[in-house]
Amino acid sequence: MPYGIPWNDVETIYPCVKCGYETLLYTPFCANCGIEQPTEERKQAIGCARHVTSKREPDEIQASLDEFNGFAVRLWSYGVSHCELQLHFYKTGKHRMILMCASSDEVHLPTSAWAADLELIVKAGKYGDEYIVRDRKLGHYVRCGMVVAYFGFDSSFCGDGICPW
Ligand SMILES: [Zn+2]
Structure with missing residues (x-):
């Protein structure tokens, strides 16, 4: 678990x-x-x-990632106690998404923003399903035990100039 x-x-x-x-x-x-x-x-x-809404099913999370494809994403925070990290997505105006990855085992992400092209891969792991959130083009990824996408929470991430919109 x-x-x-x-x-x-x-x-x-x-x-x-x-x-x-x-x-x-x-x-x-x-x-x-x-x-x-x-x-x-x-x-x-x-x-x-x-x-505030959240998506927890893999197909719903993938649909949410697809919605933000080509827009800016950035590693926003990492909490050591539960190995939780947050990726914040910026689209336009107030349209944001926070992807929370809990029980992260492996993190290969840049500390600056990039244009997202993310896929969610679900695999059988040692202690149940494991999730890999991976950028198709750049190969950045995080391997974790749980992923939840949140909409409506506040984020001050403004895209860092990645998107022209
Ligand atoms: Zn007030």
């Missing part, structure tokens, strides 16, 4: 309309700057609430 602890799924994230401070529960006043917020219904209606 993979040792990694994936993030919990939450349904909605509410950023403050003034300072951008984010909460997982709607509050009528910002906990950071104190400014009054629009009602929960209004925040939903005006696009001031982000919905």
Whole structure:
């Protein structure tokens, strides 16, 4: 079994309309700057609430990787305790994806951004399925015990000029 602890799924994230401070529960006043917020219904209606979703099935994850093919990807963080790493993908505007690879055994990735052409390979490993996320053109890869794709989480990755869009 993979040792990694994936993030919990939450349904909605509410950023403050003034300072951008984010909460997982709607509050009528910002906990950071104190400014009054629009009602929960209004925040939903005006696009001031982000919905968070995740993909966990290999075919869904591959479809998500295909969606970001040709756009920028970058190794964003690595947590030693659970051998977890995050790849952040940038498309345009707020269209981002975070790929979390837990229980990573082997990491061959550059520390700078590149244009993604990634495939997900599932193989029988010593302790169950193992996953290899590999770039078809450049050969960069990570071999791990679990992969989850997240949409809607905040990322400050802006593409590093990789994509002309
Ligand atoms: Zn605020």
